[in-house]
Amino acid sequence: MSKSSIKLILILLVLGFAVWNLYPSYRWFTMSKAERENRERLSDTLIKKALNLGLDIKGGMNLILELDTSNIPDNMTLNEAQSQSIEIIRNRIDQFGVAEPVIAKQGDQWITVQIPGIKNLDRAIELIGKTALLEFKLVDDKINTSDYINDAGEIETSKIPAGIEILKGKDRGYYAVKKETKLTGAMLTNAEVKVGGDYGAPYVAISFNREGANLFSAITGSNINKQLAIVLDGVVQSAPSIRSRIPDGNAIIEGSFSPDEAKSLAIVLKAGALPVPVRIIESRVIGPTLGEKSIKASLYAGLFGMFLVFIFILIYYKFSGIIIDIALFLNSVIIFGMMGYFHATLTLPGIAGIILTIGMAVDANVLISERIKEELRLGKTLRLAVNSGYDKAYSSILDSNITTLIGAIFLFQFGVGAVKGFAVTLSIGILSSMFTSIFVTRFIYDIILRNSDIKNISI
Amino acid sequence: MQNIDFISKRKIAYIFSGCVILMGILSLLIKGGPRLSLEFTGGTSIQLNFKESTNFEDVDKGLRVVGFDAKDLHLEKNILSFKLKGSKHISESKLEELKKVLNKDFDIEKMDIIGASVGSWLIKRSLLAFFFAFFGIIIYVGVRFSNSSFGIAGVLALVHDAFFIITFFSMFNKEIDLTIIAAIMTVVGYSINDTIVIFDRIRENLKVRYKENIINVFNESINETLTRTILTTVTTLIPTVCLLIFSSGSLRNFAIALFIGFIVGTYSSIFIAVPLSLQFLHGFKKNNLR
Numbered sequence: 059m060s061k062s063s064i065k066l067i068l069i070l071l072v073l074g075f076a077v078w079n080l081y082p083s084y085r086w087f088t089m090s091k092a093e094r095e096n097r098e099r100l101s102d103t104l105i106k107k108a109l110n111l112g113l114d115i116k117g118g119m120n121l122i123l124e125l126d127t128s129n130i131p132d133n134m135t136l137n138e139a140q141s142q143s144i145e146i147i148r149n150r151i152d153q154f155g156v157a158e159p160v161i162a163k164q165g166d167q168w169i170t171v172q173i174p175g176i177k178n179l180d181r182a183i184e185l186i187g188k189t190a191l192l193e194f195k196l197v198d199d200k201i202n203t204s205d206y207i208n209d210a211g212e213i214e215t216s217k218i219p220a221g222i223e224i225l226k227g228k229d230r231g232y233y234a235v236k237k238e239t240k241l242t243g244a245m246l247t248n249a250e251v252k253v254g255g256d257y258g259a260p261y262v263a264i265s266f267n268r269e270g271a272n273l274f275s276a277i278t279g280s281n282i283n284k285q286l287a288i289v290l291d292g293v294v295q296s297a298p299s300i301r302s303r304i305p306d307g308n309a310i311i312e313g314s315f316s317p318d319e320a321k322s323l324a325i326v327l328k329a330g331a332l333p334v335p336v337r338i339i340e341s342r343v344i345g346p347t348l349g350e351k352s353i354k355a356s357l358y359a360g361l362f363g364m365f366l367v368f369i370f371i372l373i374y375y376k377f378s379g380i381i382i383d384i385a386l387f388l389n390s391v392i393i394f395g396m397m398g399y400f401h402a403t404l405t406l407p408g409i410a411g412i413i414l415t416i417g418m419a420v421d422a423n424v425l426i427s428e429r430i431k432e433e434l435r436l437g438k439t440l441r442l443a444v445n446s447g448y449d450k451a452y453s454s455i456l457d458s459n460i461t462t463l464i465g466a467i468f469l470f471q472f473g474v475g476a477v478k479g480f481a482v483t484l485s486i487g488i489l490s491s492m493f494t495s496i497f498v499t500r501f502i503y504d505i506i507l508r509n510s511d512i513k514n515i516s517i
Numbered sequence: 518m519q520n521i522d523f524i525s526k527r528k529i530a531y532i533f534s535g536c537v538i539l540m541g542i543l544s545l546l547i548k549g550g551p552r553l554s555l556e557f558t559g560g561t562s563i564q565l566n567f568k569e570s571t572n573f574e575d576v577d578k579g580l581r582v583v584g585f586d587a588k589d590l591h592l593e594k595n596i597l598s599f600k601l602k603g604s605k606h607i608s609e610s611k612l613e614e615l616k617k618v619l620n621k622d623f624d625i626e627k628m629d630i631i632g633a634s635v636g637s638w639l640i641k642r643s644l645l646a647f648f649f650a651f652f653g654i655i656i657y658v659g660v661r662f663s664n665s666s667f668g669i670a671g672v673l674a675l676v677h678d679a680f681f682i683i684t685f686f687s688m689f690n691k692e693i694d695l696t697i698i699a700a701i702m703t704v705v706g707y708s709i710n711d712t713i714v715i716f717d718r719i720r721e722n723l724k725v726r727y728k729e730n731i732i733n734v735f736n737e738s739i740n741e742t743l744t745r746t747i748l749t750t751v752t753t754l755i756p757t758v759c760l761l762i763f764s765s766g767s768l769r770n771f772a773i774a775l776f777i778g779f780i781v782g783t784y785s786s787i788f789i790a791v792p793l794s795l796q797f798l799h800g801f802k803k804n805n806l807r
Contacts, residue, residue, distance in 0.1 A: 122635055165638055180609045338606060339632035347566060348626045348766075355764040359772075362763075363756025370752060406768065407699030410775070413760075414703045417753035418710055424748045425714065432741075454717035457661055458710040464657050465650040465706060472646035474639065480699050484706060 062508075065501050072493065073388060076395025082107035083398050098158075105158060109398050112405030112479070115353045117346035118174040121186060123147075123336040125167045130334050136166060139333045144169055149329035150185050154322075160403075164474065169336070179343065181322060189291050189335045190326035192243030194277070197285035197297050198222055201234035225287070227294045228313050235287045235294070240277045242331075245270025249327035251320045252310070260320035262311045264327060271307025279303035288313075290323070291335075356409050363413075364390070367420060375427055376516035381502045382423040382495075389419045389487075389494040396486045407480040415487025418459065422495035426451040427517055440514060441507050448500055455496060463488045523739045523787055524732050524795065530788035534677060541684030551687050554694035557640055559633030561601035564626040565612075570595060571621055579619040583611060596626060604632045643698060647705075651675065654709060662720055666797035671712045674790035675705045681781045682774050696771040704778030707753065711746065712786040716794065718742050735795050739787055750783045 086094065086108035097104060113120055123143075130139050144161050147169065151159045160172040171186055206214050206224050213224045213232070223237050249264045266274055277286070278300050287297040288311050295313035315323065368386065372379040393412060397404065430447030438446065463485060470481035506512060545551060555562050573592050580587045580599065587599035601607075607630065616622060651672045658668030679701050686693050718738040726734050757779060760772040 122632075124632075124634070164635075168635065183606065339604070340635050341606065341628075341630045343625055343628035345564075345566065345624055345626045347624065348564070351765070352768045355768055356760065359756060359760035359763045363759035366755045366759070367752050370755065374748070406696050406771065407702075410696075410699045410703045410771070413753075413756050413775075414706050416756070417707065417749065420752040421710065421714070421745070421749040424745050424752075428742075428745045428748075450721070453721070454714045457658075457717055458713035461654055461657055461713050462706045462710050464653045465709065468650035468653045469646050469702065472642065472649050474642050475695070477643055477646055477698065477702065480702055 062501070062504060065497070065504075069498055069501060072392065075399075076392045078395070079107075079398040080391065080395040083109040083394070099155075106401065107398070109394065110158070110401055110403040111349075111353070112403045112408070113172055113174065113342075113344055113349075114406050115349045115404065116174055117344045117349040118172060119179060119182060120340075120342040120344075121171040121173075121183070121338055122164065122340035123169045123171065123187065124339045125169070126335040126337065127167055134333060140167070140169060143332045143334065143336065146330050146332055147171060147186055150325055151182075153325045153329060154182070154185055156182075168339075175346075181318060183338060183341070185322050185326060187336060187338045188322075188326050189332045190243070190329075191291055191331040191335075192246070192327060193239045193289040194241040194274075195235040195237075195239055195287045195289055196277075196281060197287050198234045198236055199285065203232040203234050206234075207232060225289060225292060225294050228296070233287055233294045233297055235289070240286075241266075241270060241273050243327055244331065245273070246327060246330075249324045251317070251324045259312070260315050260317050261313075262315070262320055262324050262327065264309050264311065266307035266309075268307070271305070274307055274309065275303055275305045352406060356406065360409070360413070364416070367416075371420070371423075378427055378430075378515060378517040381499050382420075382427070384502065385423060385494040385499045386416065386419055388498060389416065389491050392490040392494065393483075393487050396490065397483065400482070400486075402482055402486075403479060404483075405479045407477075408483040411480045411483035412487055415484060415491050418462070418488065419491030419495050422451075422455045422459070422491060423499060425455055426495070426499065431517055434517070440512070444503050444507060448496070452496070455492065459488050459492050520737065520740050521743075522736055524736050524792055527788060527792035530784075530792070534785075534789060537684055538677070538680060541680055541687060544684065544687040548687060548690075551683055552690060552692050553636075553640075554692045555600075555629050555631050555636075556695050557636035557693075559604055559631045559636055561604055561607070561631070562598065562627070562629045563601070563607070564596060564598040564628070565623040566626040567595040567597065567621055567623045569621055571597075571619065575619060579615060582618050583614045585615075597623075598627075604630050606630060639695075647679075647702075650705075658713070658716070662716065664798065667716050667794045670790050670794035670797055671709055671716065673793055674712060674785040675708055677785050677789055678704050678708045678778060678782050682778050685777055686770075686774070691770055691773075694767060694770075696767055697774050700771050700774035700778060703775060704782050707779055708782030708785060711749070711782055712790040714745065715739055715742050715786055715791055719791070719794075731795070731799060735791060739791060746783060746787070750779065753779050 082104055086104055089097075125136070125139060125143065127136060130136060134142075140163055144163065148159070148161050151161070151171075151173065156173050156175070158174060160170070162170050164170045173182055201219070201222060203224055206218055208214050215224075218224060221237050222234055224232050224234055227233055243264075245266050247265050247267045249262055251260055252263045253260050265271075281300050282302065283299065285297045285299050288295045288309075290311075295311055298312070311323070364386075368383045371382050371386075375382060393415065402408070426447055429451045430443050433443035433446050433450075434440070466481045466484040466488065469477050470485065473481060506515070571592070573590070576592060576597055577587075577590060580590075585599070585601060587601060589598070589600045591598045607628070612625070654675075655665065655668035655672055658671060659665045662668070682697070682701055682704065683693070685691075686697065715738060718741055719735055722734050722738050723731075754776070757772060757775045761769065761776060764772050
């Protein structure tokens with residue numbers, strides 16, 4: 059096989075790979091909005107293959123949660139608590155049914171959660187921010203809670219007898235409960251919403267695993283006629299009286315829930331409690347219209363700008379301009395194809411990165427063409443001029459691109475969020491533009507110049 | 518081929534850049550630092566998109582009725598924006614209440630509720646990222662050019678470019694948000710690319726013309742790459758100007774930052790980076806430099 063056919067195969071392979079990875083995005087974004095929403099609900103695999111738009115473009119909610127570092131369990135490091143919290147939050151969101159949430163560590167005590175779309179903001183926050191620590195504690199009915207509440211309605215912790223704590227009730231009043239936790243939600247196997255009871259109110263039915271069921275049976279058996287408080291995140295949901303031993307490990311949580319509330323509670327209980335309480339320290343909501351405006355603006359600017367650049371190059375470099383324009387077009391296909399392959403998220407800073415790389419791709423071609431012109435002015439033949447033009451332009455293209463690439467790599471390594479996204483598109487763009495502007499254009503020149511009749515081309 | 522004596526004009530450039538930097542420092546001092554967006558400072562900012570026309574007084578009153586202590590109230594083309602102190606969660610029911618009080622329907626365009634701690638961490642990490650990126654560039658350029666002068670001069674020009682953008686935003690009271698940081702990164706990337714191309718030409722010319730007057734070699738290198746510099750600047754500015762025309766809001770600020778940055782980046786490559794590298798390379802012996 060000749061050298062140029064190997065080159066051709068390589069170019070076709072890269073291009074084929076790019077188009078292959080671009081195709082899902084093409085299908086996805088040419089679909090109607092209703093069709094896309096429908097597929098999102100069904101969690102179609104196409105979503106995972108298409109280019110991901112950042113929240114700043116498609117709209118959605120971005121939360122940052124802070125772990126309460128003072129409450130980390132002894133058997134766990136901060137890092138483990140962070141990872142486990144992420145798993146649990148992911149579980150909860152999956153059960154809630156949201157397409158493509160992004161849940162990731164940020165810093166060492168934060169977690170970012172990105173949810174596309176902005177329906178049910180309050181519920182999402184409730185679902186994500188709740189610790190969901192479920193505890194069963196015995197009520198001490200000998201204590202009159204009002205003795206420990208001052209006039210301002212605050213609990214006076216200093217006076218409370220040892221082993222007792224006063225907790226707020228969900229609906230009303232306070233409960234005095236034994237500090238000792240009899241059983242926690244960690245032993246749950248299932249939680250689901252049921253409707254019934256005297257008034258048809260929704261409640262959450264829970265079932266314990268074998269160990270939990272045995273414990274629950276023992277607790278209920280030895281405390282008949284006492285009240286058992288069901289405590290969620292430090293608030294007593296209800297405190298039913300134990301009428302008989304419950305051997306089968308099934309219990310219900312009542313507490314005048316709305317249907318939505320009951321559903322959220324069932325989800326968080328099933329997904330499990332967070333190892334540490336979290337606090338939402340940042341929430342950003344971007345409406346779909348704002349994102350639409352910015353993507354339209356950048357799309358039009360990008361397309362129109364590219365078109366003008368193509369025309370400009372064509373006018374300035376004439377025939378060689380066609381070669382450059384082909385390379386630039388392939389460059390864009392490869393950049394977007396690679397971004398599809400990495401399932402990268404396209405954000406506004408990312409678009410900036412792409413504009414820069416297209417500028418740099420043009421620059422590489424300009425460098426080469428200007429060099430060729432210089433060599434031609436020295437009186438060299440076309441073939442020689444092309445050869446030495448490329449040879450001399452190599453070092454400046456390589457050095458300028460690699461210098462920028464090094465900057466990008468450091469930005470990726472140390473940057474966060476937008477800085478990282480920018481670095482990714484910039485790096486992809488630099489590699490792709492070096493490939494197209496050095497390798498592809500050279501190949502085209504070689505093919506043209508193989509025909510020895512051509513002594514002159516416009517450049 | 519044109520032959521402009523760029524190096525001799527370096528003092529004018531130094532004075533010009535010095536003045537801008539001084540203005541920037543003054544502006545920053547007077548205004549107590551750059552006007553950072555909520556992302557960095559924390560707080561609450563809300564933008565609502567009304568579905569029908571509405572007037573300022575009603576909205577102002579309505580906000581107070583539902584208990585929002587709104588500041589920086591703006592109403593433009595049915596888009597209401599305001600800021601609140603603190604970073605407490607705002608429930609949807611509160612916004613529903615506002616709809617009822619105003620008797621008008623709206624969509625949330627944007628709602629940012631941000632605690633201050635993330636912002637300061639973000640600033641620290643971004644500065645660290647820039648610092649290491651610059652450091653990496655100095656090392657790489659130092660190795661490739663077998664001399665540290667070029668890398669240091671190049672990076673100084675980058676800092677210069679970034680500061681120009683910050684100065685512009687400070688003087689015109691524009692907010693610096695994460696997209697502006699992205700624009701600064703883009704400009705830095707563009708500028709170093711531009712600078713290295715000229716440096717490369719200098720390196721190439723110095724190899725064969727080491728006996729000639731070094732100032733001439735530097736000057737001619739700039740001139741030889743000038744066509745390319747202009748072409749590249751034009752082709753980079755074309756999409757930027759398109760973005761300027763099509764965009765609005767924070768995207769427009771982004772385009773403005775890019776536009777200024779690309780021009781400053783080109784200027785600094787020729788008038789700051791190259792003369793500085795010459796001075797570093799040659800020491801500060803006065804009689805050698807005109």
